[in-house]
Amino acid sequence: MAGQSRSAARPEPSLARQALTVPNLLSILRLALVPVFLWLLLGPEEDGWALAVLMFAGFSDWLDGKLARWLDQMSRLGRLLDPAADRLYIAATLIAFLFRDIVPWWLVVALLTRELCVGVCLLVLRWRGFGPPEVTYVGKAATFNLMYAFPLLLLTQGGSTMAEVARPVAYAFSLWGAVLYFWSGVLYVVQTVRAVSGASRNSVR
Structure with a gap:
């Protein structure tokens, strides 16, 4: 201490x-x-x-x-x-x-929309005088999975034996990473709403 x-x-x-x-x-x-x-x-x-x-x-x-x-x-x-x-x-x-053409367009749009939502949350928090939300273990796990998925997705290009072996693992990491990435975005939004609503209640008092 x-x-x-x-x-x-x-x-x-x-x-x-x-x-x-x-x-x-x-x-x-x-x-x-x-x-x-x-x-x-x-x-x-x-x-x-x-x-x-x-x-x-x-x-x-x-x-x-x-x-x-x-x-x-x-x-x-x-x-x-x-x-x-x-x-x-x-x-x-x-x-x-x-x-x-390594990943589908809808996945890119969905994940970038999540980033946009988090960016808006950060701007709202800064405008209300708060720092950025605490990084969650869900967010760290999402980044970990995506950082493993991306190199593996590169390895899946072509018809080699390595590409065939890497493909199911790459898709698994991509799926886990995407789900966790969305969930961490939801947690950012929840933290932002709680912080802003709490500050509003305190200002009313």
Whole structure:
């Protein structure tokens, strides 16, 4: 408890200082690779390199959280960068896969609509003076499943033995990820409604 008190009492460093921590540098690198990933998929269609970038994104997503806790470098900037990178990779992958006919259009529209709803919730919360909702385990599980599904979906392209083996696993991860992603979106909306309605009741009093 004393360690927590000392940590809470420390002044928060500037955003520039926060950006120079190891976990945040990983998140920034992950963000910088989003356009590279899109170009690899839609330009030369270098699926092998795109797969490597996507695997790095998934691994670094796990690693930066671990490093932030191990090195005691958790920060406000990190709490913004990490989910932003996840959402950008998911949106970029869905759009690229739509152009490549890897996933159906209705799935892309549905998942991007979910992202739009979450974005509106974040804007409403900020307008009412709240921070972003707490990241739920459902949301983490959804991101985990989708980050595994996307590389596997790339492997399903073609008629090789590897594609045949990867196909059912890729579809399973995609289904689980999509369901959990929708459910985490519903939880974001519920948290937003509760926060706004609670603030409204308090203001009436």
